[in-house]
Amino acid sequence: MGNSRVREVTMKVLVLGIGNVMFSDEGIGVHLCHLIEEKYKFNSKEHSIDFIDGGTLAERLIPIISQYDYLIVFDCVDANDGEIGDVYFFDFENVPDSISFQGSAHEVEMLQTLNMMDMIGDRPPTKIVGIIPKVVNETTLSLTDDVKKGSELMEKIFLKHIKELGFEYKIKKDLDVQSVANRACAQYR
DSSP states (O other): OOOOOOOOOSEEEEEEEEOOTTBGGGGHHHHHHHHHHHHEEEEOSSEEEEEEEEETOGGGGHHHHTTOSEEEEEEEOEETTOOTTOEEEEEGGGOOTTEEOOSSHHHHHHHHHHHHHHHHTOOOOEEEEEEOOOOOSSOBOOOOHHHHHHHHHHHHHHHHHHHHTTOEEEESSOOOHHHHHHHHHGGGO
């Protein structure tokens, strides 16, 4: 009889990047999700973690999200009296009054998706790491300086939270969000 132990996963965590990479800052959720997955190695004795580029898929993500025990979403938000690059971290059950998802279509669709999951009881506990983007009406692949700076705070908030959940992490390689965005968007050029 061997002494092999099968690791029992107690919590499956999904990190979901939402956004439209064709419109500058609107793609920050996707870019940050890629950055963190590529930059860090995560370990936990009890939990597993997956990273998914959700793009603008919204309700088509329901079957994927419902397979997880915990959800962390990177996305754009809007806030009363907020400035471009301001970062917000909150529980989806307790969205601050100042926050709205009234910006781009993908923000509204993601809100509707999470609300639909609530109606059928499939939404896992959900944290939002959001940033106010500069809204652009033309295709551009470069992120604004305010959002690049804000993404560094989003990254720190995420790392602190994931550590609180029982994960350890270490840097695999040094990356910045604009280089990840440039590489991710190369196919559109």
